[in-house]
Amino acid sequence: MSETWIEKRIKAGRALFHNFIQETEEEYFSDQDLKKPQPPLAKAPMTETAIDLPSDFSALAIENDFLRVINSRKSHRVYTDEPITLLQLSYLLWCTQGVKSVRGRAYATIRTVPGGGARHPFECYLAVRKVEGLRPGLYHYLPMKHQIEFLREADGFEEWIGRSLAEQRWAEKASVVFYYSCVFYRAEWRYGIYAHPTVLIDSGHVTENLYLAATSIGLGSCAVAAVDANAADDAFGLDGVEETIFYAMPVGTVAAKDQEAEDAFYAFVREEGL
Ligand SMILES: Cc1cc2nc3c(=O)[nH]c(=O)nc-3n(C[C@H](O)[C@H](O)[C@H](O)COP(=O)(O)O)c2cc1C
16 A cells, blocks of 8 residues: 555654664765855845844843753743843843854854754744834844844734744734744755754754743743744745744743643643543
8 A cells, every 4th residue: 555645754754863874875975075165154134224132141130040940941821921121132042043153264153052063054033022122023133243133024913923833822922932944055065965853953952042041031932843834934035945934932921820821721631631
């Protein structure tokens, strides 16, 4: 019997895990091996609207008991709908994609997260709803200069946020939603057919740092893999082939009193006796 598309899809997904032990039929050379030019370390600005972000974080109340941060990290899906400050947003961007230095003349960026071969193939886009000093709309992070650029206002903004996250309407009260794209060739240039598992592994470092950074300043966040890539790519002007959104993370203000509402998300576990 021929394989169904579901079986094929599952097989292709599992093949990602074989990575370096997967045998290739012929000797394989990446574009780096072939001395092809290296792609840029980060995407060039898409507009001329760059805004400098503050980078002195000393005014932030940062929880610096590391174990307390680790132990209190959790996914938050209920937000109190307050604005966050530009300094808080800047801190979150720094902790997740900030460029600490450049290796060589322009060989690699060394960032606040680790990355396979220091390729860092991600771009970070933002749906800013409530950030003091920023008008609501869509933005793009420019890591080389720690800036953001304003892309555009979004019509029906909140409804769009929910739609872009596969109808996860709870995210519409986030102060800001981080959307991560992958610029595939930035990793493929070096790793070719082996790039993709590494990229997926790397994305976890970015979002875990976002969880921990948000926790350390009293904000809530939740990793979201259920993204409507077409809706997100359209909004941020991405072609969905060379670059596509694949991961997102709403961040918002939270209150302890909302724990019950938060628990309601998993009420089915009790109801179904799981
Ligand atoms: C890769 C990944 C994808 C996730 N996608 C979603 C999602 O689409 N929607 C959602 O509500 N939670 C999502 N989560 C959050 C998980 O449900 C959550 O981490 C898990 O239930 C454990 O809870 P905790 O984060 O509070 O420890 C995702 C988490 C990860 C790491």
